[in-house]
Amino acid sequence: MTVPTHCDHMVNQLRIEVRLPEGHWSGDVSRSRPDAIFRIEETMPLGRGRGAARLSTSSDVISELEAHSGVDEVRVLGNNRYEVDIAPGGGGYIKPIREVGVIPQSPFVVRDGWVDWTIECSAESSRNLVQLLRDDSIPYRVKSTRSTGTRMLTPRQRIVFDSAMNEGYWDSPRRITLSALANLLNVSKSTLSVQLHKIEGVVLNSFADDVRRSSP
Helix, strand or coil, X not given: CCCCCCCCCCEEEEEEEEECCCCCHHHHHHHHCCCCCEXXXXXXXXXXXXXXXXXXXXXXXXXXXXXXXXXXXXXXXXXXXXXXXXXXXXXXXXXHHHHHCCCCCCCEEEECCEEEEEEEEEHHHHHHHHHHHHHCCCCEEEEEEEECCCCCCCHHHHHHHHHHHHHCCCCCCXXXXXXXXXXXXXXXXXXXXXXXXXXXXXXHHHCHHHHHHHCC
């Protein structure tokens, strides 16, 4: 059973794609159907090396799931959603994940044998995970890393951001004009325009990967 590590205050967010090994139920089934996207909504340990998972897919894969030796039982939930009982050794979190003691965020995506995990923990745990993947010769691709414990906006930018949000500057339609917001903050219209542009850039860059992942 995986025991989550306690993260330090400087939390690292690691987004990494890992090639699931042969014999792993979701790795094998997705490799047999490279056209399909598997969205693993939840994974649960059942004891004695077994597990369960709830997933949705972009196409019907019931026959592939039922045929895999690592899957004991499949329950069809409708609309290409399934619950599977996983046999011992049929595949759960891979060994490096268990050894480091981190738990990827759910849901996550598996496609053509590659799992796309986002993991939040200490920078040391992130480094240890990557090193274990290397030691075990498991293919991986680091997609992004960022510290979630650092300040995203300056104190002044935070004031501008809160004012713009509260007054509805980014609502559609807008509830306040740029000129009115500038008057409220006692700055010139041109200065506020520059400040808002910088804030928008910081926020968009920080959450770009989340937007891409949620908007295939």
